[in-house]
Amino acid sequence: MSGKRVKKRLWRWRNNPLRRHDDIVEAWVVLAMWMVIAVGGAIAGLVTAHAADDVLARQRAERHSVRAVLLTDLPSASSSGDTAERISADVSWTTSDGTAHTGRALVSAGQKAGARVLVWLDAEGRLTSQPPGRVEAGFEAGLLGTAASLATAGVVFAAGAVVRWRLDRRRLDGWDTEWAMVGPRWGHKTG
Structure with missing residues (x-):
């Protein structure tokens, strides 16, 4: 990947006079969101799969x-x-x-x-x-683990999207306020 492309993707992290506080907050939110999706989704999936496998193994032992x-x-x-x-x-x-x-x-x-x-x-x-056999139980535990992982990712992604939407609304409201102050000064200028 070229250096120019990396700089473009990490623009929120660079020093820039046009960078706003909300841009920094959004960059941290996006980073945290993807970290939680990757790590939290994997943990949720593994814990769920292990718990389901334990329950199904107990059923095989008891029945x-x-x-x-x-x-x-x-x-x-x-x-x-x-x-x-x-x-x-x-x-x-x-x-x-x-x-x-x-x-x-x-x-x-x-x-x-x-x-x-x-x-x-x-x-x-x-x-x-x-009770389900070992192969069927393994498949079911894997399916439940995958569902838990995807559900975690979906919830985190939705929460991140709501935060980013609120930040966008706040930026737009700031622009409206600034335009209300600057806009009238630009009026009545015709060639």
């Missing part, structure tokens, strides 16, 4: 599958042709201590009563959904 028996016949898959369609149905299962339980769980459509199905239980023995 376990058991074999259950389907209590009612289920209609076949809808006409959409989705063979993996899951519908809520009554099931019964027996825990490791021999206690029988019944409840409603999502199972594949088209099965008959008495079919063996896999259901998932949480740490308290209640029916729950299947």
Whole structure:
């Protein structure tokens, strides 16, 4: 990058008799805004991704599958042709201590009563959904981290834009005041 181009980009930082206080403030606001976007966005994304990964890992550790028996016949898959369609149905299962339980769980459509199905239980023995696998959890944690990073960047950018807009308004109001004082002196001068 040429020296002239660098000077042009950093004009607010140079000594210049036309530089106003608001120009210096705006330069610092822009610098701070981009630093917070870069560092704060990265930190927010990493913290969110790590927290989501911990929650999903805890779900994988706490939930376990058991074999259950389907209590009612289920209609076949809808006409959409989705063979993996899951519908809520009554099931019964027996825990490791021999206690029988019944409840409603999502199972594949088209099965008959008495079919063996896999259901998932949480740490308290209640029916729950299947926890995400490691790859799915990693993808979800990454997606949430990216969303947190972008949200942080968006909030900081919007706050910076509001500050810069206020500085522009203040500059325009200053110019109006100065023109109100100088403008009348320039009047009535015709060739």
